[in-house]
Amino acid sequence: MPESQPSTPWPQTPVSTDDDAVDSLLDDLAPLAAQPVAAHAAVYSEMHDALLTELNTEPAAPSPAAAPKAPPAPGIHHGTAD
Numbered sequence: 001m002p003e004s005q006p007s008t009p010w011p012q013t014p015v016s017t018d019d020d021a022v023d024s025l026l027d028d029l030a031p032l033a034a035q036p037v038a039a040h041a042a043v044y045s046e047m048h049d050a051l052l053t054e055l056n057t058e059p060a061a062p063s064p065a066a067a068p069k070a071p072p073a074p075g076i077h078h079g080t081a082d
Contacts, residue, residue, distance in 0.1 A: 019054075022054055025051055028043075
């Protein structure tokens with residue numbers, strides 16, 4: 001980069017995606033700032049493949065205790081006398 005152009009600061013805090021597996025992969029970007037720009041393409045390529053694999057993985061089924069209970073159907077009242 002020519003000295004006449006200011007460098008863009010490297011993000012210090014990664015943004016959370018609320019997906020622990022994806023956030024873990026994005027954490028691997030932290031050391032990238034210290035690497036020469038010529039090495040970035042290989043890192044991004046590897047990250048792309050890892051993110052693609054993670055995003056195409058079926059999420060684990062929630063445990064029955066964690067699954068939300070469906071509300072009763074309208075018009076059906078269990079345990080009440082009419």
